[in-house]
Ligand code: IPE
Ligand code: IPE
């Protein structure tokens with residue numbers, strides 16, 4: 001793609017907080033669910049746009065643990081939409097070799113959705129070039145609690161030693177154990193907050209906030225976020241000089 005920056009500057013893992021469906025609908029005098037419906041279309045286009053632009057892992061925040069507190073009809077509508085989306089996308093994922101993964105407490109989702117997720121994950125598990133991760137019933141705090149519980153059980157069973165605890169050993173118990181950390185986190189709709197999303201994994205991610213509402217988010221918007229990312233220097237606590245040592249001749 002001509003829009004794509006040079007390969008080395010493309011974030012390998014992009015994570016998106018898809019926000020603004022409700023406001024998109026409200027602006028048009030439509031029910032909130034219509035915004036979510038249009039949001040699903042954007043999920044579809046963004047999944048393929050990200051791959052075209054060179055991204056290897058795309059994580060989409062689709063439903064948070066806090067979102068259960070929304071009005072019941074909205075929650076029900078979101079679950080139906082998820083079911084509809086998964087049914088429709090399975091063939092496309094297989095055709096286009098997209099591996100599906102989830103993060104979050106999916107065991108609390110409706111049984112019909114769980115089954116579709118299991119089937120889709122199973123059917124796409126051999127694809128390794130591109131992964132779509134859906135964050136469903138996800139919350140970072142819940143994830144930490146789940147990880148701490150699993151880690152404690154592993155310590156009790158003698159599989160881990162408390163004295164050897166480190167980020168490397170503990171992070172294996174997060175939902176994201178086998179995924180790279182996000183390089184770029186995008187949030188749409190003009191809100192500048194993380195809303196309990198990948199708090200630990202995004203410790204050194206770059207953030208990009210855009211006023212565009214999720215249903216209006218296009219490939220060009222994604223390309224603009226990636227282009228902005230490409231201009232940044234990720235320092236991971238080091239100095240700029242350490243990252244780019246001066247040429248030998250210049251330092252003498
Ligand atoms: C994001 O859009 C979708 C979900 C959280 C499921 P919102 O529904 O949060 O849209 P706004 O923030 O009300 O506009
Ligand atoms: C974050 O959006 C969750 C998802 C995108 C699924 P929200 O709309 O729920 O976040 P807040 O409530 O504005 O922080």
Ligand code: MG
Pocket residue numbers: 019020021
């Ligand atoms: Mg919102």
